[in-house]
Amino acid sequence: MTGPPDDDAAIISQSVEQPELFGIVYDRYAADIHRYATRRLGDSHADDLTAETFLVAFRARQRYDTARRSARPWLYGIAAHLIGKHRRGEVRALRALARTGVDPVVESWADSADSRVTAQSAQASLAGALAGLSPGDRHVLLLIAWADLSYQEIADALSIPLGTVRSRLNRARRKVRTALGDNPLPLNDAVEAIRHG
Numbered sequence: 001m002t003g004p005p006d007d008d009a010a011i012i013s014q015s016v017e018q019p020e021l022f023g024i025v026y027d028r029y030a031a032d033i034h035r036y037a038t039r040r041l042g043d044s045h046a047d048d049l050t051a052e053t054f055l056v057a058f059r060a061r062q063r064y065d066t067a068r069r070s071a072r073p074w075l076y077g078i079a080a081h082l083i084g085k086h087r088r089g090e091v092r093a094l095r096a097l098a099r100t101g102v103d104p105v106v107e108s109w110a111d112s113a114d115s116r117v118t119a120q121s122a123q124a125s126l127a128g129a130l131a132g133l134s135p136g137d138r139h140v141l142l143l144i145a146w147a148d149l150s151y152q153e154i155a156d157a158l159s160i161p162l163g164t165v166r167s168r169l170n171r172a173r174r175k176v177r178t179a180l181g182d183n184p185l186p187l188n189d190a191v192e193a194i195r196h197g
Helices: 008-015 019-041 043-059 072-085 087-100 113-132 135-145 151-158 162-180 187-196
Strands: none
Touching: 008 019, 019 043, 019 072, 019 135, 043 072, 072 135, 072 151, 087 113, 113 135, 113 162, 135 151, 135 162, 151 162
16 A cells, blocks of 8 residues: 655645545644744644635635645745734734733743743844834745745745745845844844744
8 A cells, every 4th residue: 555645736636526635734744833833923823724624625625726845835935825814813913022022822832941031132133123023024934934944936826926035035134134233143043032032
């Protein structure tokens, strides 16, 4: 007996006639989408957003571009779009963190003490900077930092040109670096610290 194909496009295409096959896509990517949703919106919304992402994907599977072998960017794009609907809550949480230094959506994460101390010093500034980014700039920056997508995968996920990804990322990084000032924490570590505080 052979296992499922590695090609997500083949699985999604076959799932039109055999809907149960879409479970393979869910099994491959649900944990990643859930982690990303948790980082963006908090644990209380992550389950719902993950379920909604896969429901939207399942309903849209007939329109999936089978030239794209990996469904990962497509799923992150759906999640980013749904997160955009929750934008006010995300911005409110980031502003609360910037104001108080207490992250209302953070879970306890195991980090080294040194990196936590360094991260906490940058956390309020970073949260304020993230809250001040446009939704498009924030999506691009956090898809790079938290979903580890490539520029092309982000372009595919958000249905924007590659040049737009680069300009949004450049603008977002510039704003965040300005907010961090002289803090020695590398940008990706600083962005990661916003949820690991």
